[in-house]
Amino acid sequence: MSINVENAKYELTRGRRLARNTVLNLIGLGAPLVVAIFAIPFLIGGLGTDRFGILTLVWAAIGYFGLFDLGLGRALTQIVAKKLGTDREQEIPTLVWTSLFAMLVVGLLGTAVVFLLSRWLVMTTLKIPPVLQSETLDVFYLMALSIPVVVTTAGLRGVLDAHQRFGLTNCVRIPMGVLIFLGPLLVLPFSRNLFSVAAVLVVIRVIAWVAYLMLCFYVVPALRCGVVVKGTMLRPLIRFGTWMTVTNIVSPLMVYLDRFLIGAVLSVSAVAYYATPYEVVTKLWIIPVAVVGVLFPAFSTSFVQDRSRTALLFDRGVKYVFMTLFPLTLLIVTLAYEGLDLWLGEEFAQNSTRVVQWLAVGVFINSLAHVAFSLVQGVGRPDITAKLHLVELPFYLISLWWLVAAYGIEGAAIAWVVRIVIDTGFLFGIAHRFLPARKLTTLRAIVTIGSALLILALATFPVGLAMKGLFLLLILPAFAIITWFFVLIAEERVLILDQFKTIQMSD
Secondary structure, three states: OOHHHHHHHHHOOOHHHHHHHHHHHHHHHHHHHHHHHHHHHHHHHHHOHHHHHHHHHHHHHHHHHHHHHOOHHHHHHHHHHHHHOOOOHHHHHHHHHHHHHHHHHHHHHHHHHHHHHHHHHHHHHOOOOHHHHHHHHHHHHHHHHHHHHHHHHHHHHHHHHHOOOHHHHHHHHHHHHHHHHHHHHHHOOOOOOHHHHHHHHHHHHHHHHHHHHHHHHHHOHHHHHOOOOOHHHHHHHHHHHHHHHHHHHHHHHHHHHHHHHHHHHOOHHHHHHHHHHHHHHHHHHHHHHHHHHHHHHHHHHHHOOOHHHHHHHHHHHHHHHHHHHHHHHHHHHHOHHHHHHHHHOHHHHHHHHHHHHHHHHHHHHHHHHHHHHHHHHHOOOHHHHHHHHHHHHHHHHHHHHHHHHHHHHHHHHHHHHHHHHHHHHHHHHHHHHOOOOOHHHHHHHHHHHHHHHHHHHHOOOOOOHHHHHHHHHHHHHHHHHHHHHHHOOHHHHHHHHHHHHHHHHHO
16 A cells, blocks of 8 residues: 555544544534524514424424434445545445435435325424414425435535545535525515425525535545446445434434423423523533544544554544533533523522533533444444443433432433433443553543542532632633643644644734
């Protein structure tokens, strides 16, 4: 193998490239959230509460239509990345076209299912005002037609991700994410009809699909040589995708069932006290999602080349997620009451403070688990994570029911965090089975995470604002000093200083 080929392969997992791609992912995930904060009040005022509620269903539907790919998009990323690491790039064009064909078939089946269910959902299941039912039904039909576009887009994006071309991916993702919220605003001066709004969203998706396709042609020029579909390549895709689908079905159940159970056992107002802080705290997930989005293909590529490289990437992923999220989590846990009181009022602060604190700790632990989860799937074992979630589900539901009945919404948060802790422990144990033995590194990680959890526990003590401020003034600078001198290695410190100098020169 030539030196140039080796360098090209190493480039796919090089630290600077992965760091840059992570930042790009953070921007791509965060930009739409910022736009949404400003756009949503105008949309509510322009559309009215009922129409806006239906629009949120449309947004949710577009997101969940991704489930119709049966995990094939993620499978394509993993297998393409693996082929890049094993000198089998010539197989990639056929693999891509075969995957896209399979995803198109699955998307068309999804279209048929939604078409058949739309009338029942709109007229019977969802409590939509009669005057809006016909309009909403047309919107559902239009959304059904867009499913093949949404599903195959996941495959096209997966090809770019496997090649670590996140700069190109986010050139499409950022404007598309922004337009998902600005598009409906641009329609409002001309029409309040939901079909017009939905049509704009579909057009945005189609334009994004064309852009991703053109970028795939640019990154993999051999794709332009013709469409080739080979049935023998479907087996590994379907095997990986099937287990991914199990995870995609079970995981949302463990995320969203708690609020339905709270509504059944307690009250609808209790759901609000629980769900509102949950939706805010879990926005921290954009950090680990940005990191593992980059690491997933890097794990697949490096695992077939050099497992010590995979171990290095894994350690850095956990370290960077920890370094970023611990201070944010500490601030949320320490100032939970004051933050809720300022944002939503004293009533929410009284009822939701403990929930926020528990959930913040859970999100912190789960964010670390994202890296282990990504490693296990990146090395080609999505069956392990799927089986783990299937085993967890009944135990979680039983404990959730019992703790909600006994301790209310705080009990729901406790049940969720306990499941997260157990899940994280298993995922890290499984991940280390695929890596070279490193007892010292494992012991250091256990001590570090244990110390962080102890500090977070101390932050829950009900003391005055002055004491909380003093506590933060002691812990945060100490954390920064320890991180700089004992957690970061010399190479990482130099990289940060270089980036800081670059920013200063640009100013």
